[in-house]
Amino acid sequence: MHKPLIKREHLKQPLTYKSYLKMAMVEFSKMGKSVFIGYNLKFGSQMYETLKDVPKDKILETPLAENLMMGLGVGMSLRGYKPMVIFERHDFVLDALDQIVNHADKMVRLSDGQFRTPVVIRAIVGAQKPLFPGVQHIQDYTAAIKRMVSFPVIPLEKAGDILPAYDLAMKTDNPIMLVEWRDSYVLEI
Numbered sequence: 001m002h003k004p005l006i007k008r009e010h011l012k013q014p015l016t017y018k019s020y021l022k023m024a025m026v027e028f029s030k031m032g033k034s035v036f037i038g039y040n041l042k043f044g045s046q047m048y049e050t051l052k053d054v055p056k057d058k059i060l061e062t063p064l065a066e067n068l069m070m071g072l073g074v075g076m077s078l079r080g081y082k083p084m085v086i087f088e089r090h091d092f093v094l095d096a097l098d099q100i101v102n103h104a105d106k107m108v109r110l111s112d113g114q115f116r117t118p119v120v121i122r123a124i125v126g127a128q129k130p131l132f133p134g135v136q137h138i139q140d141y142t143a144a145i146k147r148m149v150s151f152p153v154i155p156l157e158k159a160g161d162i163l164p165a166y167d168l169a170m171k172t173d174n175p176i177m178l179v180e181w182r183d184s185y186v187l188e189i
Contacts, residue, residue, distance in 0.1 A: 015159065016159060016185075017156075017158070017159040017162070017180075017184040017185055018048070018049075018050065018184075018185040018186075019159075020159050020162040020163060021050045021162055021180065021185075022049070022050050022052075022053060023163070024162055024163060024166035025050050025051055025053070025054050026053050026054060027166065027170070028082075028084060028120070028166065028169075028170060029054045029055060029058045031082055031170060033080055033081045033082055034058060034081070034082045034083075034084065035058055035059070035060055035076060035081050035082070035083050035084070036051060036054060036058055036059045036060065036083075036084050036086060037060045037062060037069050037072050037073050037076075037083050037084065037085045037086065038060075038061075038062060038069055038085060038086035038087070038088065039061065039062050039063065039064055039069075039088065040088055041059045041060075041061055041086060042056055042059045042061045043061065045088075047086055047088065048124075048182065048185060060072065066087060066092045066093070066095035066096040067095055067096045067098060067099055069085050069086075069087075069096065070085050070096035070099035070100055070103075070104070070119075070121075071099050071103070072085075073085040073099075073104070073117075073119040073121075074099055074103045074104050074107070074117050074119060077104075077116070077117040077118050077119050078107075078115055078117065082118055082120070082170075083119050083120070084119075084120040084121075084122055085119060085120070085121050085122070086122045086123075086124075087121070087122065087123040087124065088124060089124065089125075089126050089137050090123045090124060090125040090126065090139060090140055090141060090142075090179065091126070091136055091137060091138075091139045091141075093121075093123050093141060093145065094141065097148070100121065100145075100148075100149065100175075100177075101148050101149060103117070104117045104119050104121075104149075104151075104175040105148075105149040105150055105151055105175060108174070116173045116174060117174070117175050118172060118173045118174060118175065119175045119176075120169045120175075120176055120177075120178065121175065121176065121177040121178070122177075122178055122180070123177060123178070123179050123180070124179075124180045124181070124182050125138065125139070125140045125142075125179065125180065125181045125182060125183075126138040126139075126182055127181075127182035127183045127185070129183055129186070140179070142155055142179050145177065149175070149177075151174050151175040151176055151177070152168070152172075152176050152177070153176075153177040153179065154168075154176065154177070154178050154179065155179045156178055156179060156180050156181075156184075157181070157184075158184070159184075165178050166178070
């Protein structure tokens with residue numbers, strides 16, 4: 001059991017969307033068997049700098065292979081880990097739908113309640129500013145995914161949504177998807 005994340009009312013000044021994400025990542029990393037899975041996590045953007053304060057030994061850098069990343073998350077969760085699988089672009093969640101819909105979501109039923117998959121899926125809808133990256137990098141499939149799975153799919157629309165959602169993610173022993181908007185990283189919300 002973890003202690004709750006820092007409550008907003010205890011902060012001396014309001015934080016940005018990105019600052020709340022950084023705080024949530026550090027708190028998640030403090031969980032005993034937590035692990036972050038994805039690409040650009042240890043190197044490059046370090047997930048747009050939201051993981052720069054996370055210990056490197058908690059990060060499993062993968063190639064660009066979203067179905068593999070999600071499969072690793074499901075497998076590690078079955079071995080007692082609390083993985084966070086990070087999709088730098090929400091569009092690429094589509095490449096991992098087999099693992100998300102047919103394994104992470106159905107494991108409790110497939111195993112007649114013997115196994116759970118407490119995977120946290122962090123999916124980021126791509127930014128349209130300052131440069132438009134193309135339609136293949138800004139799509140949002142949140143509504144469609146909500147219809148495909150039985151676990152929570154939570155949009156993090158404003159900064160105040162982040163800490164309660166990650167608090168829930170750390171407590172649950174079921175999958176959960178948290179959807180961010182990269183454009184919100186630059187706004188004061």
